[in-house]
Amino acid sequence: GENVEQHPSTLSVQEGDSAVIKCTYSDSASNYFPWYKQELGKRPQLIIDIRSNVGEKKDQRIAVTLNKTAKHFSLHITETQPEDSAVYFCAAIRGGGFKTIFGAGTRLFVKA
Amino acid sequence: DVKVTQSSRYLVKRTGEKVFLECVQDMDHENMFWYRQDPGLGLRLIYFSYDVKMKEKGDIPEGYSVSREKKERFSLILESASTNQTSMYLCASSGPGNTEAFFGQGTRLTVV
Numbered sequence: 001g002e003n004v005e006q007h008p009s010t011l012s013v014q015e016g017d018s019a020v021i022k023c024t025y026s027d028s029a030s031n032y033f034p035w036y037k038q039e040l041g042k043r044p045q046l047i048i049d050i051r052s053n054v055g056e057k058k059d060q061r062i063a064v065t066l067n068k069t070a071k072h073f074s075l076h077i078t079e080t081q082p083e084d085s086a087v088y089f090c091a092a093i094r095g096g097g098f099k100t101i102f103g104a105g106t107r108l109f110v111k112a
Numbered sequence: 113d114v115k116v117t118q119s120s121r122y123l124v125k126r127t128g129e130k131v132f133l134e135c136v137q138d139m140d141h142e143n144m145f146w147y148r149q150d151p152g153l154g155l156r157l158i159y160f161s162y163d164v165k166m167k168e169k170g171d172i173p174e175g176y177s178v179s180r181e182k183k184e185r186f187s188l189i190l191e192s193a194s195t196n197q198t199s200m201y202l203c204a205s206s207g208p209g210n211t212e213a214f215f216g217q218g219t220r221l222t223v224v
Contacts, residue, residue: 009152032210043202043215044155051210089154093210099170100145100206100213104154 002027004092006103013080014111021106023090024072030092033066033073038087038105047088048075080110115139118203118216125223131190133219135203142208144186146170146178149200149218161186193223 003026013019025033031052036044050057050064050073057064061080066073077084090103119134137144143162147155147170157170159178167178175197179187186205190197203216 006154034212036213043217045215046212049212099157099160099168100204101157102147102155104152 002030002092002094002099002101004090004101004103006090006106008106009104010107010109012109012111015080015082017080019077019080019084019108019110021075021088021090021108022072023074023092023103024070025092025101026071027092027094027101028071029094030071032093033064034091034093034100035064035075036089036091036102038089040086044089077108080108082110082112084108085110116203116205116214116216118201118219120219121217123219123221125190125193125221127194127223129190129193129223131193131221131223133188133190133201133203133221135186135188135205135216136184137186137205137214138184139205139207139214140183141205141214142183143206144180145204145206145213146176146186146188147202147204148172149202155202158188190221193221195223197221198223 005024034049037047038044061078063076087105089105116137145160146158161167161180177189201219204213206213
């Protein structure tokens with residue numbers, strides 16, 4: 001069945017450094033790849049997404065890249081700040097569908 | 113502003129009880145989902161629904177059922193609660209096509 005693998009499970013960086021989280025998906029029909037951020041005690045919220053007709057998308061300090069051939073996509077956070085500390089989930093959705101498969105999550109710690 | 117509301121933030125139930133978790137969304141979304149969230153396992157899909165009275169099994173449907181009698185409401189039912197169903201339960205909804213999922217605040221269920 002469909003599967004999304006996410007690495008690393010935990011990531012600790014110094015404030016100001018960059019953080020990269022990587023995901024691999026199995027369903028070649030996937031064409032929508034959102035990233036969600038979940039702060040402690042709060043609900044997951046979308047921070048950025050990318051569709052399969054685009055290779056890269058950027059929004060201020062956050063960027064996502066997609067390699068459809070290799071079936072992997074990554075989240076890049078530059079100039080990290082303590083408020084970036086959270087759990088980040090990647091997800092993949094197949095074209096024409098609505099079933100969202102999530103990765104296991106990455107807990108990011110940004111040390112001041 | 114999309115609102116997805118779950119009926120309870122915290123619940124404590126006894127083993128063998130029938131448990132109802134309710135979720136209501138106010139954006140006329142077609143798709144609704146129930147996930148459970150456990151440490152290290154991410155968000156696992158229990159059931160989803162793409163229309164009133166329609167339901168599809170997710171990855172971990174055993175021990176659960178769902179009901180969608182009205183478009184705005186999606187209920188998760190634990191037929192006979194067991195201790196291994198102690199978890200955080202998250203409801204979500206999304207519009208047509210591959211779009212952002214909006215989450216409820218979560219229900220932390222403890223089965224004793």
